[in-house]
Amino acid sequence: MSETLVERAWAWLHETFPERQIYIRSDGRVQFFTFGPTLQATLAGLSLIFLGWVAFSTVNVIFKDRIISAKDHRYQQMQSAYENRVADLQLSYDELNGALVSAEDKFKATADELQNKQNTIRKFIDRKRQVDALVSNPDATLLSQTPATATGGASGSDSVDMTGPVGDTDSSDDNVSGGSALPVMPQPVQPQPRTAKSNHASLLDLGGAVGRITGILFGNRAAKPVGASTAFERHPALKILAAETARVSKIGGDETILMAQAQTEVAAGVGTIRTLLRNTGIDADQFAQKYEAAHGMGGPDVPLQSVHIEGIGDVAFQTAYLRASAVLTQMDELLGAMRHVPLTVPVSGPEFERTSGFGARVDPFTGRYAFHPGVDFAGPWGAAVHSTAPGVVVWAGARGGYGNMVEIDHGLGIHTRYGHLSSILVRVGARVVKGSPVGKLGSTGRSTGPHVHYEVWYDDVVRNPSKFIEAGRHVL
8 A cells, every 4th residue: 555655656756747858058069957856846845945935034024013013912911911810809809808807897896895795794793792682681881872883884894975964973982994984975964853753663664674675686787788798708708707796796685685684683673672661651662762862862864875885886785784773773772771671670589579569459557448559579677679770869768658768760750669678778869770789678667567669650650560570571
């Protein structure tokens, strides 16, 4: 097969380039040159190559500028595409970096707010424990009664901003850092009444308060930034950070619910104290007003919506905390007022016996029906008789049918009397605390035997001491 191809090629070569001779005659002599097929083919190939090179060079010279311009254009296009790509990458980097910074700031702000909420709750719990201790030990030192206590916090987290002009700022001992500074924004304050009115009912309106708190909690949701959301969709790591931020924010929402529950619990304690006062025959609202008047409370009426706790932007938590703090302050005030209420018996020990109660009885001297304005406790002669609440001695001496009697003013319109004493251990003007001995049991005055006649007066009206003693058994 290969021989046949070679033969055919050789035959085609001889047919295309037959042998040729060139004759040259000079000076009568004739010479000739013979050109075989191979030489002719070689010369023809070289000629074609030369002609092709000449044509290429000619075209290249003629169209050189156009070719260079095309190459420059392609280079510029490549450079522009490269610069656009670099710009897109820089824009994407800036967008990602901005989204990351925004996500980090949001996470940090959410975490800081959660920490401030926890610090605020911790301070509230500390105050609640102090109030609970005061419940179990009524003789303990009272908490600060100033409204600043309600907003005192740790690490400045409970500083408060109120809209409305205020002069100097006050600080409470409960404040660890920053006190209760009240930087304010200019806004006129509504005209204030010169006399205060009780608002206990509004403080105990828990149903509406919890409902409003829940509405604010689940109704106000912060909108996600558009640019950040696009970056979150393209970068899963930022989506994880956003999910963690949402989780921390949800924990902050749980703190709000916790504060609302704390308000409910404290309000239940306030209701218990008010019920206790009512059981003694004392009107709780009127009694609280007397306590507030005695301690000189007042100030402008600033609504809670105008108050802002520094470091906490959650309106629902602020409302829940301020309401709970207000109810706790109310409980604190009621407990302070309760220190004036005699809730114990003037004698103690198994050897004492209650021999006569409050109300109508058969008089032991006349045998006729008569009213007995107190309670009698019989016991051994000379036993100590104690004050049932702190106060000031306003009578110490003989007083008609009472015999030797001591009367103590406990404040807020409450007085107690201890009659038929064998001897008196205090003098007028002396300050006594709960449990201080005021005299010794005897049988002076209109008495049939050694006992102490014990009376409780409120607003110049004698009251049943048994109700006070029974109420004290639920507290002490």
